[in-house]
Amino acid sequence: MxxxxxxxxxxxxxxxxxxxxxxxxxxxxxxxxxxxxxxxxxxxxxxxxxxxxxxxxxxxxxxxxxxxxxxxxxxxxxxxxxxxxxxxxxxxxxxxxxxxxxxxxxxxxxxxxxxxxxxxxxxxxxxxxxxxxxxxxxxxxxxxxxxxxxxxxxxxxxxxxxxxxxxxxxGAHACDDGIMIGERHDPETHLIPLALDAALGHRDKLSLFGDDYPTADGTCVRDxxxxxxxxxxxxxxxxxxxxxxxxxxxxGNGIGFSNLQVVQAVREVTGAQFDVENAPRRPGDPATLYASSDLAHSELGWKPEKPDIADIVADAWAFHRTHR
Missing domain, CATH: 3.40.50.720 (NAD(P)-binding Rossmann-like Domain)
Structure with a gap:
């Protein structure tokens, strides 16, 4: 086509x-x-x-x-x-x-x-x-x-x-020819690349927006x-x-990870410790979002092959440390 x-x-x-x-x-x-x-x-x-x-x-x-x-x-x-x-x-x-x-x-x-x-x-x-x-x-x-x-x-x-x-x-997509495609937003607003920037020392600290949500650790939960x-x-x-x-x-993966859980995954994957500060909530941020993708599974034959947050962060890290 x-x-x-x-x-x-x-x-x-x-x-x-x-x-x-x-x-x-x-x-x-x-x-x-x-x-x-x-x-x-x-x-x-x-x-x-x-x-x-x-x-x-x-x-x-x-x-x-x-x-x-x-x-x-x-x-x-x-x-x-x-x-x-x-x-x-x-x-x-x-x-x-x-x-x-x-x-x-x-x-x-x-x-x-x-x-x-x-x-x-x-x-x-x-x-x-x-x-x-x-x-x-x-x-x-x-x-x-x-x-x-x-x-x-x-x-x-x-x-x-x-x-x-x-x-x-x-995460990042590894192509057959060795090229990787990853996140390069300008401005960057997504948690994982921002946390990886902090791990690399490209920012003094990582801000988490809101620590008083009705979740287990008070931070937003996302799929x-x-x-x-x-x-x-x-x-x-x-x-x-x-x-x-x-x-x-x-x-989605049908699994929710809190912002603090993502930060911990980044620290474990990178081996880096970095400062995290709590900032006020951003307007328009729901507390918890995660999905059932059963319909895509049954009608499209699609199923996630890399659902683990550590694998997602590891692939993002492989891209981030060489391309940022």
Whole structure:
């Protein structure tokens, strides 16, 4: 298939683009490089520096695309509360432009990078695809709006789509040629790379936001999924798309790790001790999020192969100490 991958210079997008290329697909990446650089764009693909708002310049009927994998967008929940306008523009308005361009070009398959943030504070655990959606931050609001727009577009019968709701993606993907793909966010807001920075001495201390949550140790609890496991799910989802259907799958391990447990795993893997400070809660951070991925297991045949937090941290460390 000829695939258009938006946000393909980023952590998840580059990993999936490389897997798709290695599986024999023809890949075109679109990324505006506003939060990435092009170091992780795989060889053997076409790259266009472009905002998704302008995707119709590339996504034309004549281009002959078979499907789109849509990763482009902003991901920081805290930032979304301070600058909601950035997230509504980059996540929702741009995605609507993509859907319109797909409709005009008669491209009938879409895999969308959604998020667990659509659930907000859970009323039940583990979260399933039928759990209530009630985002507590703008990031989750914008992604849920796109999920709903996709559902609307699939009702025409011309589009088949899958939304994959990620939990916390971490680790690094080791490619067959020795290249590694890992987290390089700018700014970095994710706990594991920040903790690894502290382990390397690149920051004086690590801040944990909130120590008074209703959890066992007072810190947030999250479900961590290895980047390689997550990326595999996208190609399985692509193969399973049917016209007129919008399917939603949670992608997680079904296990929650607290921020302090993650810090301890980083200390054990790296052998480094570093200072940790408690900081005030960030607006829009739920206390606990972890998933049931039973539906993805049964319908896509997908199952995480690296669920252990120590393995996830170890792979992230192998990347981080040589690439940061």
């Amino acid at each position: 000829k695939l258009l991958v938006t946000g393909g210079a980023g952590y998840v997008g580059a990993t999936v683009a490389r897997m798709a290329r290695d599986a024999g697909h023809q890949v075109v990446i679109v990324d505006d490089l506003s939060r990435n650089d092009d170091r992780q764009v795989p060889s053997g693909v076409v790259f266009a520096r472009l905002r998704v708002h302008d995707i119709a310049d590339v996504l034309t009927a004549e281009a002959g695309f078979d499907a789109v994998l849509h990763f482009a967008g902003l991901i920081a929940a805290g930032e979304s509360m301070a600058h909601p306008e950035w997230h509504w523009d980059n996540n929702t308005r741009a995605s609507l432009a993509l859907l319109d361009a797909m409709r005009a070009a008669e491209v009938g398959k879409l895999v969308f990078s959604s998020t667990a943030a659509v659930y907000g504070e859970p009323t039940e655990l583990p979260l399933t695809e039928t759990s209530p959606t009630n985002p507590v931050n703008t990031y989750g609001d914008t992604k849920l709006a796109v999920d709903r727009a996709i559902a609307s577009y699939t009702r025409t019968g011309a589009l088949g789509a899958t939304s994959l709701r990620y939990f916390n993606v971490a 961590y999924i290895h980047i390689t496991d997550l990326a595999r799910a996208h190609l399985l989802a692509l193969d399973a798309i049917e016209p007129g259907e919008h399917n939603i799958y949670n992608l």
